[in-house]
Amino acid sequence: MSIYQPHLMRVDGIIDETPDTRTLRLVFKDPALAEKFDFKTGQFGEYSVFGAGECTFCIASPPTRKGYIECSFKKCGKATSGLRDLEVGDEMGFRGPYGNSFPVEQMEGGDIVFIAGGIGLAPVRSVIWNVLDRREKYQNVTIIYGARTTGDLVYKRELEEWSRRADVKLWQTVDPGGETCDWKGQVGFVPAIVEKAAPSAKNAHAVICGPPIMIKFTLPVLSKLGFSDDRVFTTLENRMKCGLGKCGRCNIGEVYVCKDGPVFTAAQLKNLPPEY
Amino acid sequence: MRELKNLAKRLLEEGTVKVVIGYEEGPVGVRPVFVTRPADAEKLVFNSRCVQNLAAYLSRRRGHIARLGKSAIVVKGCDARAVAGLIRESQLKREDVVVIGMRCGGVALRPSDEGPLTPETVADRCSGCESREPKLADHLLGELPPAPPKATRMFELMAQIERMPVAERFRFWAEQFERCMRCNACREVCPMCFCERCIQDKSQPQWIETSPHARGNLSWHFTHAMHLAGRCSSCDECQRACPAGLPLGLLNRKMAEIVRNRFEYQVSDDSTVPSPIGAFKQQDPQEFIK
Amino acid sequence: MTFSISDSGLNALVDEVIASGTTVIAPALVKLSAGERREYQKIGSAQKMALTGAIVSNSLKPFIMPPSVPLFRYTRAKAAVSLEPATGKAQAAVVIGAQACDIAALEIVDRVMDWDYHDEVWFERRKATTVISLACTQADASCFCTAVGSGPDHPRGSDIQLLRKKGGYLARALTESGKAFCSKYGSHFEKAGDDADRDPLIKETREKVETNLKIDLGAIRSFLTRNFEHELWNDFGLRCHGCGACAFACPTCHCFDIVDEPEGITHGVRRRNWDTCQTAKFTVHASGHNPRKDQNSRIRQRVMHKFQIYPERFGDVLCTGCGRCVRVCAGGMNLLEILKVLDKSAEAKS
Numbered sequence: 001m002s003i004y005q006p007h008l009m010r011v012d013g014i015i016d017e018t019p020d021t022r023t024l025r026l027v028f029k030d031p032a033l034a035e036k037f038d039f040k041t042g043q044f045g046e047y048s049v050f051g052a053g054e055c056t057f058c059i060a061s062p063p064t065r066k067g068y069i070e071c072s073f074k075k076c077g078k079a080t081s082g083l084r085d086l087e088v089g090d091e092m093g094f095r096g097p098y099g100n101s102f103p104v105e106q107m108e109g110g111d112i113v114f115i116a117g118g119i120g121l122a123p124v125r126s127v128i129w130n131v132l133d134r135r136e137k138y139q140n141v142t143i144i145y146g147a148r149t150t151g152d153l154v155y156k157r158e159l160e161e162w163s164r165r166a167d168v169k170l171w172q173t174v175d176p177g178g179e180t181c182d183w184k185g186q187v188g189f190v191p192a193i194v195e196k197a198a199p200s201a202k203n204a205h206a207v208i209c210g211p212p213i214m215i216k217f218t219l220p221v222l223s224k225l226g227f228s229d230d231r232v233f234t235t236l237e238n239r240m241k242c243g244l245g246k247c248g249r250c251n252i253g254e255v256y257v258c259k260d261g262p263v264f265t266a267a268q269l270k271n272l273p274p275e276y
Numbered sequence: 277m278r279e280l281k282n283l284a285k286r287l288l289e290e291g292t293v294k295v296v297i298g299y300e301e302g303p304v305g306v307r308p309v310f311v312t313r314p315a316d317a318e319k320l321v322f323n324s325r326c327v328q329n330l331a332a333y334l335s336r337r338r339g340h341i342a343r344l345g346k347s348a349i350v351v352k353g354c355d356a357r358a359v360a361g362l363i364r365e366s367q368l369k370r371e372d373v374v375v376i377g378m379r380c381g382g383v384a385l386r387p388s389d390e391g392p393l394t395p396e397t398v399a400d401r402c403s404g405c406e407s408r409e410p411k412l413a414d415h416l417l418g419e420l421p422p423a424p425p426k427a428t429r430m431f432e433l434m435a436q437i438e439r440m441p442v443a444e445r446f447r448f449w450a451e452q453f454e455r456c457m458r459c460n461a462c463r464e465v466c467p468m469c470f471c472e473r474c475i476q477d478k479s480q481p482q483w484i485e486t487s488p489h490a491r492g493n494l495s496w497h498f499t500h501a502m503h504l505a506g507r508c509s510s511c512d513e514c515q516r517a518c519p520a521g522l523p524l525g526l527l528n529r530k531m532a533e534i535v536r537n538r539f540e541y542q543v544s545d546d547s548t549v550p551s552p553i554g555a556f557k558q559q560d561p562q563e564f565i566k
Numbered sequence: 567m568t569f570s571i572s573d574s575g576l577n578a579l580v581d582e583v584i585a586s587g588t589t590v591i592a593p594a595l596v597k598l599s600a601g602e603r604r605e606y607q608k609i610g611s612a613q614k615m616a617l618t619g620a621i622v623s624n625s626l627k628p629f630i631m632p633p634s635v636p637l638f639r640y641t642r643a644k645a646a647v648s649l650e651p652a653t654g655k656a657q658a659a660v661v662i663g664a665q666a667c668d669i670a671a672l673e674i675v676d677r678v679m680d681w682d683y684h685d686e687v688w689f690e691r692r693k694a695t696t697v698i699s700l701a702c703t704q705a706d707a708s709c710f711c712t713a714v715g716s717g718p719d720h721p722r723g724s725d726i727q728l729l730r731k732k733g734g735y736l737a738r739a740l741t742e743s744g745k746a747f748c749s750k751y752g753s754h755f756e757k758a759g760d761d762a763d764r765d766p767l768i769k770e771t772r773e774k775v776e777t778n779l780k781i782d783l784g785a786i787r788s789f790l791t792r793n794f795e796h797e798l799w800n801d802f803g804l805r806c807h808g809c810g811a812c813a814f815a816c817p818t819c820h821c822f823d824i825v826d827e828p829e830g831i832t833h834g835v836r837r838r839n840w841d842t843c844q845t846a847k848f849t850v851h852a853s854g855h856n857p858r859k860d861q862n863s864r865i866r867q868r869v870m871h872k873f874q875i876y877p878e879r880f881g882d883v884l885c886t887g888c889g890r891c892v893r894v895c896a897g898g899m900n901l902l903e904i905l906k907v908l909d910k911s912a913e914a915k916s
Contacts, residue, residue, distance in 0.1 A: 307898025
């Protein structure tokens with residue numbers, strides 16, 4: 001089979017996260033493949049809607065939950081509009097998993113701080129559940145998540161669940177003006193909330209994903225808190241077509257995001273040309 | 277030529293403009309140059325190998341040139357039509373560009389074609405040219421050289437195609453378009469292709485298939501020609517830029533002829549005359565509206 | 567293993583190969599309204615071959631990586647989807663009379679297509695093609711193969727290399743498949759010494775190309791690594807129109823797009839089409855954010871990919887010095903000139 005031919009998957013569930021973002025739960029059509037399929041947290045895939053094309057996202061579910069994968073997306077262009085039109089039971093395509101992953105094993109035994117903004121929680125969510133499903137291997141878990149408005153918060157039921165857990169410290173925030181009258185979380189931009197939450201950097205790793213502007217202003221805060229650049233991980237999304245290191249689209253300098261990434265440390269990020 | 281260099285130098289020194297878009301001798305033939313330092317005005321040349329229509333560099337899409345600041349542009353009479361087109365279609369304000377018009381004795385087919393012009397080497401658009409002295413110009417330089425020799429190639433080919441029965445004519449174009457790889461050179465060099473988002477790049481809906489196959493190529497080239505009807509300045513840059521050697525100028529000539537016959541309109545360097553696509557007249561032919 | 571073959575022998579050989587049902591691709595004269603040019607084409611008879619003349623205007627790339635190639639077809643029946651391969655097996659083909667720059671390119675692109683994931687779409691045609699090169703006896707001002715590790719008579723990538731000699735050619739069988747070809751069509755070949763009276767034009771052509779450009783690729787590469795931000799980049803992109811003519815004419819540019827084309831509500835085809843880093847569309851995100859905002863940054867990407875990104879990953883450079891990017895450029899961009907400037911800047915810095 002050609003490396004460009006996707007595996008067929010069936011839409012098993014649909015959750016509307018916000019008015020314009022949606023999560024699809026997908027299961028492999030071929031039971032043998034479903035059995036065999038494995039991935040590492042942070043890896044991405046190419047999701048196909050036949051007739052509309054392919055789009056690239058990190059797998060949003062954790063590898064610790066077998067039998068399905070999930071992707072979360074915002075309706076933006078042709079392919080995501082196609083994905084949005086799918087109904088439960090419809091078949092679509094998936095190629096992957098591709099790229100590197102978050103080194104969750106390396107992080108064992110210490111604290112983890114998750115920081116995400118908007119739909120950037122999708123790739124982080126895979127790591128969060130991976131860690132929570134093997135909770136005993138980690139010390140303190142802190143999640144700091146922000147969105148523009150309360151309506152833009154994704155994975156609301158999971159946020160609810162994390163907020164109730166005693167072994168997770170969750171900080172939720174919305175941008176000033178984005179709060180509703182019953183909002184009980186923080187109001188302020190993510191970098192400010194990270195500073196307020198001030199998670200300990202001692203024996204800790206940080207995983208961060210969100211809009212470029214959020215990452216840009218959060219990295220210095222993490223530095224100030226004592227996180228060294230090689231213990232801060234993020235995931236990049238450049239435009240991609242093949243995901244296989246062939247189509248030449250995702251280069252940032254000599255780096256191929258699809259092969260050398262999508263996961264990079266802040267230290268690596270600082271050495272990259274600003275083309276992302 | 278001294279006149280041109282001196283003028284460019286003065287415009288830059290006075291700060292009237294920040295860049296002079298003109299021609300220089302490149303490693304292989306004459307090519308565009310962007311002079312920003314007065315001393316570099318010495319690079320400027322004007323001769324029969326100044327083939328390119330530089331008006332494309334005034335288009336809003338060229339952010340990296342616009343960033344340099346206000347520009348002066350060296351134009352031939354034919355190029356002035358494109359500058360006027362940009363002004364006519366509100367892409368450029370007249371006061372935002374200094375037009376340096378050159379009296380022209382015709383140019384060659386290629387910027388590397390040395391020697392005096394002959395019917396074999398002269399550009400198609402120079403035959404019977406009536407705009408060898410641009411009217412749209414802040415400065416008009418040079419003496420009017422003798423008229424260029426007449427090239428008949430394109431007219432002969434056009435007549436030959438017109439004589440063909442429809443099926444044969446379609447076959448001719450189908451064979452030509454088969455060579456197209458969709459590199460989009462024809463679009464990118466076109467001064468009148470200034471759309472921020474070309475219809476070819478739109479995917480919702482996908483009006484034109486991007487694949488270089490018969491269907492996609494045909495719909496692209498026909499749409500391009502239709503979009504240029506009554507707007508094309510006949511610089512033939514699309515044809516010169518085409519790496520596959522498609523005679524795209526033919527299509528645009530034919531469209532221009534139709535517009536001339538139907539709407540009594542000919543693209544000129546007078547930006548105040550509205551184009552048929554941009555104006556409505558009671559007497560416009562409209563028998564096609566059923 | 568070296569043989570000799572006469573002019574008439576080569577013609578007979580080509581006709582025999584064609585008669586056997588194998589596709590033969592060779593430079594041939596094409597008459598266009600833009601003038602006459604030599605192009606690699608599928609030929610129907612040896613008479614069509616034009617083995618000498620100006621540099622061939624297209625590269626071999628379209629024959630191995632067609633400008634548009636169907637990847638698979640899809641059919642939807644209600645919720646269910648079925649996929650089927652769009653094309654059959656690649657046809658056996660022989661390329662005759664290819665320039666050194668064009669065959670070297672195939673080997674250079676092989677590395678990308680075999681990096682980690684093996685690209686069948688490329689290799690199925692690649693493996694089905696026997697390559698017979700011909701040492702160049704002509705060069706123009708845009709040729710610079712000798713500056714990028716190749717040369718008019720460089721055999722890299724050839725199964726068989728032909729070298730012009732009086733009344734015919736020397737044929738050097740360089741690979742197993744080349745040797746097999748020579749023995750299969752043995753009646754046309756005679757054993758010969760390796761150096762027997764080569765056309766002196768071959769050496770003259772090499773010398774001519776050498777004067778076109780001399781650079782230090784290693785120095786350029788390390789200069790590029792250290793100078794992603796440099797004022798040079800502000801100048802290079804000015805005259806560039808941002809079309810894909812250079813990339814499409816280039817034998818080593820291999821970037822592509824993947825598109826779906828419905829052919830009805832229920833069925834259609836997914837295709838792989840040539841694409842180029844010179845357009846704004848190439849890198850624009852769905853959000854509208856574009857990491858490469860202007861033409862200067864796109865020119866930098868093209869130069870970087872060829873002389874820094876590819877070399878870091880695979881060695882060599884992603885360029886064979888064919889000069890087509892120069893010949894096709896409507897804006898008068900000149901890679902030789904850019905390389906000279908980079909070389910000089912690298913020298914000044916070291």
